[in-house]
Amino acid sequence: MSDQSNLKAVQIFLIDVLSSEILETTPGFNNHSNLFDAGLDSLGTMQLLVRIEQRFGIQIPAGKLTKENSSTIEQLSKLIADSSVTEAPLVRRPKQAPL
Amino acid sequence: MHADVFIIGGGSAGISAAISAARRGVSVVLVEKHRNLGGMASAAMVHSICGLYLLRENESAPLSFANEGFSKEFANVLINSGAARGPVRLGRLDVLMHKPSLFAEHSKRMIDEHPNIRLFLNTQLYKTHTKESRLSGVTISHGDELHTIECNAVIDATGDAEVFMLAGAGYDRSPLETLQRPAYIISLKGVDHELMCDNGRLLLAQAISRGVAAGQLPSGALGTAFRTGVSNDQVMVTIDLEAQGFDPNDTASRYKAELEGKETADEVFVFLKKEISGFQKASIQEHPTCLGVRESRRAHGIYQLTEKDILEGTRFDDEVGLAAWPVELRETARGPRFRYPAENRPYGIPLRSLTSKRVENLFVAGKCISTTHEAQASVRVIGTCLLTGEAAGIAASTLAKAGNS
Numbered sequence: 174m175s176d177q178s179n180l181k182a183v184q185i186f187l188i189d190v191l192s193s194e195i196l197e198t199t200p201g202f203n204n205h206s207n208l209f210d211a212g213l214d215s216l217g218t219m220q221l222l223v224r225i226e227q228r229f230g231i232q233i234p235a236g237k238l239t240k241e242n243s244s245t246i247e248q249l250s251k252l253i254a255d256s257s258v259t260e261a262p263l264v265r266r267p268k269q270a271p272l
Numbered sequence: 273m274h275a276d277v278f279i280i281g282g283g284s285a286g287i288s289a290a291i292s293a294a295r296r297g298v299s300v301v302l303v304e305k306h307r308n309l310g311g312m313a314s315a316a317m318v319h320s321i322c323g324l325y326l327l328r329e330n331e332s333a334p335l336s337f338a339n340e341g342f343s344k345e346f347a348n349v350l351i352n353s354g355a356a357r358g359p360v361r362l363g364r365l366d367v368l369m370h371k372p373s374l375f376a377e378h379s380k381r382m383i384d385e386h387p388n389i390r391l392f393l394n395t396q397l398y399k400t401h402t403k404e405s406r407l408s409g410v411t412i413s414h415g416d417e418l419h420t421i422e423c424n425a426v427i428d429a430t431g432d433a434e435v436f437m438l439a440g441a442g443y444d445r446s447p448l449e450t451l452q453r454p455a456y457i458i459s460l461k462g463v464d465h466e467l468m469c470d471n472g473r474l475l476l477a478q479a480i481s482r483g484v485a486a487g488q489l490p491s492g493a494l495g496t497a498f499r500t501g502v503s504n505d506q507v508m509v510t511i512d513l514e515a516q517g518f519d520p521n522d523t524a525s526r527y528k529a530e531l532e533g534k535e536t537a538d539e540v541f542v543f544l545k546k547e548i549s550g551f552q553k554a555s556i557q558e559h560p561t562c563l564g565v566r567e568s569r570r571a572h573g574i575y576q577l578t579e580k581d582i583l584e585g586t587r588f589d590d591e592v593g594l595a596a597w598p599v600e601l602r603e604t605a606r607g608p609r610f611r612y613p614a615e616n617r618p619y620g621i622p623l624r625s626l627t628s629k630r631v632e633n634l635f636v637a638g639k640c641i642s643t644t645h646e647a648q649a650s651v652r653v654i655g656t657c658l659l660t661g662e663a664a665g666i667a668a669s670t671l672a673k674a675g676n677s
Contacts, residue, residue: 197601197609209363215477216512216607219494222481238478240470 183229183250190224191217191246204247209240231256273421275301275390276672277665278410280397281429283311284654285638287379288342288661289427289668294386296669301421302383303392303412306561309383311431313654314376316564317457319501319508321347321356321368323597323655327616331361338596338618343658349378357502364612365598371502392419397430400439406633407439424672425633427664432521433569433640441631442572446645448519452566452602452652453495453512456533459557460507460541464550468500468507476548483543492536493543495605506557510564511536512605520568530563566602566639566652573642575624582650585617592626592663594618595656599649611646621651626664633671637664 184204191208192198195217202211213221218238226232233256243249277293279286282304290302304311312318324347326338337344347368350356355374359366383389392414399411401420409422428435433443446452466472480496483489495512513536515529537559544551580586582599596618599611613619625642628634636642637660639652651660 195607197611212363212608212610214363214607215473215497216495216605218474218477219481219484219496220606222478223485223494226481226485232482233478235478236475238471238474240474243474 180250180254183253184246186228187246187249190221194224195220204250205245207244208246208249209244225253229253273301273419275299275421275423276676277301277425277427277668278421278423279303279427279429279665280410280435281311281431281638282306282309282379282391282393283429283431283638283657284313285431285657285661285664286311286427286429287383288346288658289429289637289665290389291382291386292342292662292665293669294389296666296673298388298669298672300386300389301392301423302389303395303397305394305396307394308376309379309393310372310376312564313370314372314379315561316455317372317459317508317558317560318455318564318654319370319372319457319499321370321655322365322653323595324368325359325366326594326596326618327364327598327612328366329616335359335366338655339593339659341593341659342662343655346382346658349382350375353378355502364610369499369502371506374502397434397438400435402439402631405631407435407631410435424675425635425668427668428571428634428636428640429638429661429664431565431568431639433571433636435634436571436628436636437569439631439634441628441634443569443640444572445521445569446567448517450603450645451518451520452649453605454515454518454520454529454533454566455564456511456513456530456537456560457564458509458537458559459501460509460554461505461557462553462555463507465500465504467548467550468498472550473498476544479544479547480540483547489539489543490536492532492605493540495536496540509537509540511540512602512607514605520565526563526565533563534559567645567648569640570645570648571636571640571642572629573625573636574627574629575622575642577621577625577641577643577647577651579611579644579646582619582647583611583613585613585615585619587620588622590623591620592623593621593659595621595651595659597650597653597656599646600653601646601649621656621660621663623663623667626660626667633675635664635668637661
């Protein structure tokens with residue numbers, strides 16, 4: 174998952190999840206908006222990580238997620254694209270189960 | 273027994289109301305159900321005072337208190353005595369972090385400075401007495417004893433609009449499924465301070481989300497947030513609870529949610545101690561006395577504040593001060609959803625939203641003043657509760673004095 178179309182798909186997914194499920198976004202929210210200024214806190218981050226793992230089956234390696242490299246959707250999508258698929262699936266509940 | 277002003281609820285609103293009324297020379301009875309003063313800020317261990325400062329665009333803009341009155345005075349007492357740290361910038365907001373036990377101690381000390389305040393701790397409201405369209409008195413239950421107190425004015429600072437409920441003065445309740453989620457808060461000691469920086473907290477968020485995904489933690493663990501307390505060696509852990517069907521006005525439901533909070537907190541703690549090296553020396557310092565309840569009944573006042581008032585920064589001819597906190601919705605345990613006012617403007621709190629529509633000598637202060645569900649998500653914060661308490665104290669003492677003469 175490293176080409177441009179995949180990156181675009183990840184970005185569309187992130188915008189959708191963040192604006193519909195996690196944040197109260199305002200018009201103009203885009204790939205370059207600062208997520209922490211938009212209200213993303215540790216609770217929102219956890220929801221986002223679970224959704225990313227459910228959707229793409231990947232884990233961002235521990236310690237790789239920093240405020241400096243994940244403050245926009247553009248940065249976050251690159252981080253996801255660079256992360257490998259998990260060796261063992263960690264999601265042990267039905268995929269559509271509510272969190 | 274007689275009181276010019278009777279105040280039920282010894283949280284931030286009740287303390288502020290009692291001191292403000294007492295300073296105007298009236299006799300005050302203050303009643304609190306817990307063994308300490310402070311309400312949510314002590315018993316539930318809510319450790320940040322929000323709504324004290326005007327909103328600002330960025331960290332380099334000047335910071336100022338929203339109001340000059342008791343809220344600023346009380347904040348300075350906490351800051352100058354080392355009971356509070358800050359202001360601290362959290363996202364787009366500035367808050368004051370305080371130590372819950374010291375919030376209670378300073379509140380008690382300030383109340384005790386006023387010989388015209390009679391304080392009852394561990395005491396419940398039992399009954400209200402109505403004469404025509406006024407409250408003529410209340411009966412309180414203290415231990416095995418019932419005391420009836422005649423009063424000129426009453427302030428409901430219960431957070432639950434208990435007086436409004438008992439006196440038939442009217443109240444609203446949000447449907448249980450949209451009610452703001454309650455929180456369970458504990459304090460830890462011995463956590464490596466490095467973990468409390470931005471990236472440390474991201475590491476903890478990653479660990480917990482993995483623990484949940486792997487089935488090692490319950491999904492409720494996703495409601496966990498960490499903050500440094502007043503001192504660097506203290507970490508406050510707030511868990512927003514899923515608490516399905518939670519009813520803040522039902523004792524059994526509160527107990528069930530408290531149990532859910534305690535179990536989740538214990539599981540998160542054990543998990544982090546095992547998984548994260550900075551937690552190896554950590555221990556749980558304190559559990560709360562009660563659940564942090566964000567929303568309960570909302571009193572019927574002459575004016576009901578709305579979300580539109582907040583987002584447009586509405587000002588009123590009869591405003592008692594300014595509120596400066598966005599609408600902070602916590603209808604799920606998945607994190608807050610903030611709605612900010614245009615240009616970060618503060619809004620006014622009209623005295624009419626603190627004044628009963630039906631009972632002429634009844635006022636309300638704190639998180640249950642007259643608002644819609646959405647507006648309550650802004651006014652509930654401690655800084656605004658201190659403001660509405662002060663205003664209700666002044667209004668009630670003025671009315672009580674007029675009644676005496």
